[in-house]
Amino acid sequence: MAAPAAVVAPVADVPQSEPISDSQVRNNAGGFVYQIDDLARLRRFVILGSDANNYYVDREELTLDYCEAVLRLLAQGQGERVVQEVRDISTQGRAPRQGPGILVLALCARLGDAATRSAALASLAAVCRTGSTLFEMVQRCKELGPVAQAACKPSAEGCELTLDVAAAIAWSKVAAGQATEANADMRAGIGGRGGRGGRSGRGGRGGGRSSSSLPLVSGAKASWGRGMRSAVANWYLAKAPAALAYQVTKYSQRNGWSHGDLLRLAHPDPEQHAAKKRRLAEAKTAEATVAETKPAAESEDWVLVDEDGGAAGSELAALAAASAAAAGPGAATSAAEAEAQRVADTRAIFAYVTHSTLPGQPPAPRKGKGKGTADPAVPAASDSPAPTAATDPAPSDAPAAAAATTPALAPLSPVMQYLVDAQRLRKEIRAPPPLVKRAEQPEPAKQPKPAKQPSAAKQKKAAKQDKAAKRRRGQEPGADSAAEVKQEDSKQAAHAAAHAAALSSALELIRRHRFGHEHVGDTTLLRCPEVWSAFLENGMPLTALVRNLGRLTQLGLMRDRKHRARVTQRLGDAKAVAAARLHPMSLLDAMCTYRAGRGAKGVARWEPEPAVVAALEAGFYLAFKNCTPTGKRYLLGLDVSGSMGWCKCVGMTSVTPRQASAAVAMSLVRAEPWVKTLAFSHRLVPMELSASDRLEEVIDRASAIPMGGTDCALPMLHALEKRLPVDVFVVLTDNETWYGSTHPSEALRRYRAEMGMPDAKLVVLAFSSTGFSIADPTDPGMLDVAGLDSAVPKLVADFVSGRL
Numbered sequence: 062m063a064a065p066a067a068v069v070a071p072v073a074d075v076p077q078s079e080p081i082s083d084s085q086v087r088n089n090a091g092g093f094v095y096q097i098d099d100l101a102r103l104r105r106f107v108i109l110g111s112d113a114n115n116y117y118v119d120r121e122e123l124t125l126d127y128c129e130a131v132l133r134l135l136a137q138g139q140g141e142r143v144v145q146e147v148r149d150i151s152t153q154g155r156a157p158r159q160g161p162g163i164l165v166l167a168l169c170a171r172l173g174d175a176a177t178r179s180a181a182l183a184s185l186a187a188v189c190r191t192g193s194t195l196f197e198m199v200q201r202c203k204e205l206g207p208v209a210q211a212a213c214k215p216s217a218e219g220c221e222l223t224l225d226v227a228a229a230i231a232w233s234k235v236a237a238g239q240a241t242e243a244n245a246d247m248r249a250g251i252g253g254r255g256g257r258g259g260r261s262g263r264g265g266r267g268g269g270r271s272s273s274s275l276p277l278v279s280g281a282k283a284s285w286g287r288g289m290r291s292a293v294a295n296w297y298l299a300k301a302p303a304a305l306a307y308q309v310t311k312y313s314q315r316n317g318w319s320h321g322d323l324l325r326l327a328h329p330d331p332e333q334h335a336a337k338k339r340r341l342a343e344a345k346t347a348e349a350t351v352a353e354t355k356p357a358a359e360s361e362d363w364v365l366v367d368e369d370g371g372a373a374g375s376e377l378a379a380l381a382a383a384s385a386a387a388a389g390p391g392a393a394t395s396a397a398e399a400e401a402q403r404v405a406d407t408r409a410i411f412a413y414v415t416h417s418t419l420p421g422q423p424p425a426p427r428k429g430k431g432k433g434t435a436d437p438a439v440p441a442a443s444d445s446p447a448p449t450a451a452t453d454p455a456p457s458d459a460p461a462a463a464a465a466t467t468p469a470l471a472p473l474s475p476v477m478q479y480l481v482d483a484q485r486l487r488k489e490i491r492a493p494p495p496l497v498k499r500a501e502q503p504e505p506a507k508q509p510k511p512a513k514q515p516s517a518a519k520q521k522k523a524a525k526q527d528k529a530a531k532r533r534r535g536q537e538p539g540a541d542s543a544a545e546v547k548q549e550d551s552k553q554a555a556h557a558a559a560h561a562a563a564l565s566s567a568l569e570l571i572r573r574h575r576f577g578h579e580h581v582g583d584t585t586l587l588r589c590p591e592v593w594s595a596f597l598e599n600g601m602p603l604t605a606l607v608r609n610l611g612r613l614t615q616l617g618l619m620r621d622r623k624h625r626a627r628v629t630q631r632l633g634d635a636k637a638v639a640a641a642r643l644h645p646m647s648l649l650d651a652m653c654t655y656r657a658g659r660g661a662k663g664v665a666r667w668e669p670e671p672a673v674v675a676a677l678e679a680g681f682y683l684a685f686k687n688c689t690p691t692g693k694r695y696l697l698g699l700d701v702s703g704s705m706g707w708c709k710c711v712g713m714t715s716v717t718p719r720q721a722s723a724a725v726a727m728s729l730v731r732a733e734p735w736v737k738t739l740a741f742s743h744r745l746v747p748m749e750l751s752a753s754d755r756l757e758e759v760i761d762r763a764s765a766i767p768m769g770g771t772d773c774a775l776p777m778l779h780a781l782e783k784r785l786p787v788d789v790f791v792v793l794t795d796n797e798t799w800y801g802s803t804h805p806s807e808a809l810r811r812y813r814a815e816m817g818m819p820d821a822k823l824v825v826l827a828f829s830s831t832g833f834s835i836a837d838p839t840d841p842g843m844l845d846v847a848g849l850d851s852a853v854p855k856l857v858a859d860f861v862s863g864r865l
Contacts, residue, residue: 101845102130103143103165105827107150110161131168136224140177144169144184151188154642159194167201170289171209172224182292186299192312192320195296199323200316202289285326294329302406302476309414310483311579321415331407335400406476413480419473482570487582490570492563493556494585560585568595575599578609590616597624603631603641607651607677611660614667629676638683645684646716649724652677653715656757661714678756685728685854691861693788695736697726698776700794701766702742708795708829718828722793723759725826726750728854729791737785740766741775773835777808777823781815789822789861795829806837813842824857 134143147162147169149155156162166188169181189195212224297305309320412418473481567586570576572595578587586592593609593616601609606628610619618624631637656674659666705719730736731752740748746766750759773792780787790809803811809823823843825835837843844860846853 099130099134100139100142100146103134103146104150106130107147107162107165108156110156110158128168131165132172132224135169135173135177138174140169140173141180143173144177144180148184148187154639154644157644157646159188160197162188163194163198164201167198167205171202171205172213174223178288182288185292186296189296192308193315195293195323196312196315196318199293199318290327293323293327295334297324297327297329297411298331298334298407302403302410303479305407305410306476306479306483309410310480310487311577313487324411324415329411331404331411335404402474406474409474409477410480413477419477419481479574482574483576483580486567486570486576486580490563490566490586491583492567492585492589493559496553496556564589564591567592571595572599577601577605588616590618593618594624597627600631603637603643604647606631607643607648607680610651610655610673610677611665611667614655614670614673615665619670619673625670625672629672632676632680633683635683638680643680643684645681645724646721648677648681648684649721650714650716652681652756653720657715674757681724681756682728682731689858690733691858692734693861694786695729695733696776696780696785696787696790697729697736697738698773698790698792698794699723699726699738699740699748699763700742700773700792701740701746701763702795704795705828706764718795719763720760721828722826723763724756725793725853727754727756727759729857730754732854737787739776739779741772742767743772745775745779773825774803774805774808777805777812778803781808781812784816786816786818787812787821788818789824789857791824791826791857792835793826793828794835795827805835806840806843809843822861824860826853 131143134140143165147165151159151162166181166184169177170185171178173181185195185198189198300308313319409419563583564586567581567583568591571581571592576599578593578596581587581592593613597606597613597618610628613619613624613628619628652674654661655677656669658669699719699722701719705722706717709715709717726738727750730738730750736750738748738750740746740763748762748766773794776790776792779785780790792805805823805825809821813819813821820842823835824846825844826846827835835845844857846856
């Protein structure tokens, strides 16, 4: 149990525009608040990120502020703790976006000491779980090359590099200035020198733009030392072949990098990796044998856990073979064959990604300088329809010499067949573009009118003469138009047949391999309702389903009762929501966007289905961790000031802090038996909530309240005035308090002293990423929480109950 908060005598009322202690600093709104420490700033950055503009702070300044906090922690030797924080937040699904955490991990991998670098690279697979996040991590390490050269200096002993925080910050400011100039040039139409995959010149792309605002300076190089190579190689080698094939086909390239680039740089070796696993399995078997020979009193009850949190060697076929040796030689042989097949599949995947070759095919020769094409005698896998195990044999009359010189392709394993079919779906299967109707064809340019038009009588006479001339030639009037109609019908029939053939081939592969929309390379096919119906029948990943609800509705699939029931059932499955690591903010953002009936970007429009909106709201509550009600008395204060509705939070496209505060309030109202709710800005507004209220209704009520300034001390002052017994005050705000004559922390101390409740606590949830705190960090009865984290209800419950 945590120690009860000490009763501190309140001081005289001091306006929030003046400090009450030396530990307070001025925030961005002009009020004085407590400044949080660097670890708390780190958590806020990883969870909230800096992609969303704050009402008072611009994006670039905010990002550099948080990078400074990370640099200070690294310079203080706390790099391993920073890595652990990033890893915990990522693996527990507590951050709605991976970008900020990947940026911090890259800082640790490039600027930390030896132990920090090792820990960061060891956590790469746990944090970067998809190909997309792996590419982002590699690009971040490349961008940090100049700062590593400028800020890492040899120590006095000369055996270790130390981080010069001042040099790193100076580089950041210089790089920010370069990035600002480059953005200004791009807006003016002048393309700067491109990064990887970009071109220089006027209007050039300038390389891939990544999610965070860390600037990239010219001359940045990727760090491909032994540690980086091993970490990237292990990312590929630790995956089962089926999972690896899925990753390389779904995320083929991002941020200017492709899997072929990383494989050529990392040089992963499946045979060496398998041998290493066998040695590990043999060592574990030997340890287990030694442990069995110990006396019972000396036996230890322990479980070896690997870096990913699972049992060590749980996926190793060699360990399975060693543990199953007692089952007989047949089982060992089967396990050995499975391991050999895994190695062969992994090597075949690498060859396919880097050289586009199948098992049994020689690699295609590289193009030399000045040569237009490669040797046509050795076709690549993508140059012709992919061969399969069921390919027809060569004709009997084929020349024997050609049959002798052409190597026979080995039968493809299921994993390689998956890769080949994915390549066909992405590169080869194409539906014809939609036909342009005659009425939609552009009209020819109008010719200038002649000086004098023939009269109607003359035009009629000319038409009769034309018909008579056609009869004399044996032609029927209107034959030309009939021929045109027949030709148009034939063209439409051929188009429909080609479209049906492409659609049938695509649907067959989608259903056979459960491909997703990322595997389809033809945009015409992605506009077909039949394709998305197949995706739904396969069971789309929940994250992809949430992102594409608007498109599914626009295509009319949500009007189908079967598809609508499938979607609502998936969103209401607590296990599926937890397994997908869906963040509550992602679901809230999806609900607000879907309910609006239009995308935040683009021109997509749809009519929202009420059942889908209700399912998204149910999924939002499921995304929070389950927690036991505390039985405490809560007073919730919802900030409804102007800044709560004028900005978006946490990089979301449609969610404002006001909407987020209403959502968290409803989650507490539904979980706790005693909750009183108030809305405040510069004054209090009654706002009672019940568990039966819909989230949409609560958001509308909060939006209708008149706006004003921000005085976060009002909930405590109101409870003191009304003599309300409250165990915990929860303030939901953007953290920019400046209005009023009493500081929030001082208002809580007054409430404790005058009400005789020394254990009354204050929890502040900040929905904007700023480095300030309303709660006093020296008071154990006050807690700051970094925005809408999926662990918020459990965290608040532990804090209120004294377990934190």
